[in-house]
Amino acid sequence: MTLGLCLILSAALFCIGLYGLLTHRNAIGLLLSLELMANATNINLIAFSRFRGDHIGQVFALFSIALTVAEVVVGLAIVILLHRAYRDARVGRASEFKN
Amino acid sequence: MIEQVGFGLVAGCIVLAALLVARARSAIHGVLWLGVVLAATAVLYVMLQAPFMAGIQLLLYVGGVMTLMILGVMLTRHHQQEDALERKRPWLAGVLSLSLLGMLITAIQKTPEIPASETTPATIKDLSRSLLSEHALSFEVLSLLLLATMIGAIVLLHRDRPSRLTEESP
Numbered sequence: 001m002t003l004g005l006c007l008i009l010s011a012a013l014f015c016i017g018l019y020g021l022l023t024h025r026n027a028i029g030l031l032l033s034l035e036l037m038a039n040a041t042n043i044n045l046i047a048f049s050r051f052r053g054d055h056i057g058q059v060f061a062l063f064s065i066a067l068t069v070a071e072v073v074v075g076l077a078i079v080i081l082l083h084r085a086y087r088d089a090r091v092g093r094a095s096e097f098k099n
Numbered sequence: 100m101i102e103q104v105g106f107g108l109v110a111g112c113i114v115l116a117a118l119l120v121a122r123a124r125s126a127i128h129g130v131l132w133l134g135v136v137l138a139a140t141a142v143l144y145v146m147l148q149a150p151f152m153a154g155i156q157l158l159l160y161v162g163g164v165m166t167l168m169i170l171g172v173m174l175t176r177h178h179q180q181e182d183a184l185e186r187k188r189p190w191l192a193g194v195l196s197l198s199l200l201g202m203l204i205t206a207i208q209k210t211p212e213i214p215a216s217e218t219t220p221a222t223i224k225d226l227s228r229s230l231l232s233e234h235a236l237s238f239e240v241l242s243l244l245l246l247a248t249m250i251g252a253i254v255l256l257h258r259d260r261p262s263r264l265t266e267e268s269p
Contacts, residue, residue, distance in 0.1 A: 020121035022192035053216025
């Protein structure tokens, strides 16, 4: 296991997340793809922390995980709000989101 | 040798499950495959000598985020038609993300490899000392952010029916 392999794995995960982000129309699908991309960045941080022999990467990954969890909470609140307003979780419907 | 095989298995698991998340037919399947990705990532963290991060990953992501996501899917689901994750322009998105992947891989292969460091892996003691001394300010700001998130979620979801809050209070 080398650093290059870890970085390629993380790049692949990030690109799959990007593909999901571009193709999904459902808000839950968008959140899932965002999770994939956040996970890819965390893998990068941990891999650099391991190969540089420095624990600062792990501290950064801890912050990043906490931020992602906060993002999911607000994202799901918005999804539920959208669903209440339109009975539909497709983001295209939200273009006329009022009040 | 065993390390290589293990890494190959975990990486294959992660990429396959991530592809299934991106192509999932229904939201609940996507959430469950995301759970596989996150659990396999925790295994990868153990292989990268970060067992504490693996524990956090399992607790927060597989335990917390997955439960929240399943709850969200169940709360927003009405009938089968709406549950389907529809797609738009899959070819354009595929070309775009594949070209980004190609660029990233060429860039990664051009940079010189760092050999694995021989220092002892960081313990929880190191991590917590670093978190609460050098990064104490960021830590406090983060706790403020989590509080703001909680309040924000409650305000967002209770805005259109405030009567329930006042009715139930004595």
